[in-house]
Structure formats: C-alpha cells, structure tokens
Amino acid sequence: MATLKQLKTFIAVVEYKKMSEAARRLYISQPTVSQIISDLENEYQTRLFERFPRELKITPAGMLLLDSAREIIASHEHLEQSMKHANSLRTLRVGATLTIGNTMMGTLVEELNRQHPDIDVTVFVDNTKIIEHRMINNELDIALVEGIIVRQEIMTEPVIEDSLCVICGNRHPFAGRNSITIEDLRHQNFIMREKGSGTRAIFENIMLTHHIPFVTRWECSSRCGIVDAVRHNLGLGVLSRRCISEYVENGDIRCLLLENVSMKRYFYLCHNQCRPVTSQMQDFIHLVESLPQEQV
Numbered sequence: 001m002a003t004l005k006q007l008k009t010f011i012a013v014v015e016y017k018k019m020s021e022a023a024r025r026l027y028i029s030q031p032t033v034s035q036i037i038s039d040l041e042n043e044y045q046t047r048l049f050e051r052f053p054r055e056l057k058i059t060p061a062g063m064l065l066l067d068s069a070r071e072i073i074a075s076h077e078h079l080e081q082s083m084k085h086a087n088s089l090r091t092l093r094v095g096a097t098l099t100i101g102n103t104m105m106g107t108l109v110e111e112l113n114r115q116h117p118d119i120d121v122t123v124f125v126d127n128t129k130i131i132e133h134r135m136i137n138n139e140l141d142i143a144l145v146e147g148i149i150v151r152q153e154i155m156t157e158p159v160i161e162d163s164l165c166v167i168c169g170n171r172h173p174f175a176g177r178n179s180i181t182i183e184d185l186r187h188q189n190f191i192m193r194e195k196g197s198g199t200r201a202i203f204e205n206i207m208l209t210h211h212i213p214f215v216t217r218w219e220c221s222s223r224c225g226i227v228d229a230v231r232h233n234l235g236l237g238v239l240s241r242r243c244i245s246e247y248v249e250n251g252d253i254r255c256l257l258l259e260n261v262s263m264k265r266y267f268y269l270c271h272n273q274c275r276p277v278t279s280q281m282q283d284f285i286h287l288v289e290s291l292p293q294e295q296v
Contacts (some may be wrong), residue, residue: 095143129196147198
C-alpha cells in the first residue's frame with residue numbers, strides 16, 4: 001500500500017510535470033522521486049505517467065490514483081489538525097483575493113470572532129491564481145475570490161455581487177465625462193492589476209470579446225499604487241467600486257460608466273471538495289451568506 005510520502009511525491013510530480021522540479025519543491029533528490037514513482041507503478045502494475053522529453057503526462061490510471069491520493073492526504077491533514085487542536089480553539093484558514101482582502105475581510109473576521117469566539121482564524125490574501133493553488137495543496141480551508149476558479153476539485157458558489165469601474169485622473173481627457181463607450185478605450189494606456197488577478201482577467205475578457213486592443217503600461221497588485229498612477233494621469237485603471245469609493249468621494253480620481261457594457265461580477269465562496277467541511281467552515285459560510293450586502 002502506498003505511503004503518505006509516496007502519495008505526496010506523486011501529487012507533486014503531477015503538479016509540476018517534471019521529476020526534477022518536484023524534487024526541488026520537496027527538498028529531496030531527483031533519483032528519490034524517480035524511485036518513488038517507479039515503486040508506485042510496480043505496486044499497482046500500471047504506468048502512471050507517459051514520459052516525454054520536456055514533461056510527464058499523467059495516464060488515466062494516474063488520474064484515478066490522483067483523485068484518491070488527494071482525498072487521503074486531505075483526510076490525514078484534517079485528522080492532524082483536529083487532534084492537534086482537540087482541546088483548544090477550532091482553527092480556520094481563510095483565503096481572500098486582494099479586492100476582498102482590502103475591502104471586506106476585516107468586517108467578516110470581526111463578525112465571525114464576535115459570533116464564534118472559539119474559532120481561531122488566520123487569513124491569507126493574494127490573487128485568484130495563488131489562492132486556487134493553495135486550496136489545491138490543502139493550505140487553505142475556505143476562500144472568497146473575485147476571479148474564476150478553473151480547477152474542478154474546487155467547489156464555487158456566487159455569494160456577493162460586485163462591479164468593476166474604469167477610473168481616470170482629473171487631468172485625463174475623459175475626466176469631464178460621466179460615461180464612455182467601449183470604443184473610447186481602444187489603444188488607451190492602462191494601469192492593470194497583476195497577472196492572476198480576477199479583476200484583470202474579467203476586464204481582459206470584456207475587451208477581448210469586444211475586440212478592443214489596449215496597452216498595459218503598468219502592472220501593480222496594490223490598489224493604492226494603481227490609484228496613485230491613475231491620479232498622476234499615467235493611464236486608466238480598472239478596480240472594484242468597493243476599492244475606489246473613498247478616492248472618488250475625495251475627488252482624487254473619476255469613475256467612468258462604460259455604456260452598454262456590464263461590469264458586474266460576483267465574489268465566490270470556494271472550498272476543496274476533497275476536504276471535509278468542518279463546523280468552522282460551515283460557520284463562515286453561514287456568516288457570508290447571511291450578512292446584508294451593504295455590510296460587505
């Protein structure tokens with residue numbers, strides 16, 4: 001029967017598609033990784049990977065093992081966490097994408113602490129791609145994200161409505177207008193969120209759908225950095241209305257309505273289906289679903 005070490009190594013090889021990279025990530029030697037994969041293939045009398053010059057491709061038998069391996073690892077980690085904290089607080093690791101982390105996670109955690117003081121919450125904030133990766137690797141229990149999750153192992157539920165806004169500085173040619181058309185954005189310079197951001201992915205998809213080319217002059221993961229660059233007239237920006245409301249009210253920047261184009265989106269509640277849903281996860285889910293929209 002496969003050991004936990006073998007299963008973790010197998011999952012790493014699947015994730016990184018190269019034994020050398022899996023070895024580097026796991027801090028073990030490449031021959032050790034190769035031997036573990038060979039031992040698993042001998043154990044189950046089947047090939048788990050097709051070997052190609054540049055990468056490994058998982059076989060149907062390998063996919064079958066992968067599903068079970070992830071469930072076993074997740075169950076083991078859940079057991080470890082449960083027993084480690086059996087006589088103490090209920091631990092909850094929450095992930096949030098940057099817009100959510102910047103605008104509403106504090107409110108949610110404060111309310112969760114008030115309702116359930118026995119829950120010990122830790123929060124990790126990054127873009128959608130990183131949050132998704134950490135959930136796949138069982139580093140997070142649950143998450144709120146603004147982007148699209150692509151991995152089928154992660155269950156998603158739309159829970160909070162949001163909308164994006166095109167912003168400009170007070171000296172930009174658009175500053176005197178309340179609205180613009182999608183054509184007005186053709187070849188405009190933009191200060192964009194970093195790659196992997198849900199905000200960026202949604203806006204790029206809108207522009208691609210309408211066949212509108214634009215120029216990314218600046219990439220930034222900080223809303224303050226984007227607003228500052230826009231304020232200095234270095235380009236247009238795209239951010240959640242939640243992120244820019246205070247700057248618009250102070251007159252630092254302008255928010256532009258994009259005519260006949262919907263910029264609405266949802267924040268998604270996510271968790272890995274390979275992991276059991278704990279009581280503290282349920283408490284967090286109920287909190288998110290019950291809070292009035294204006295509170296978040």
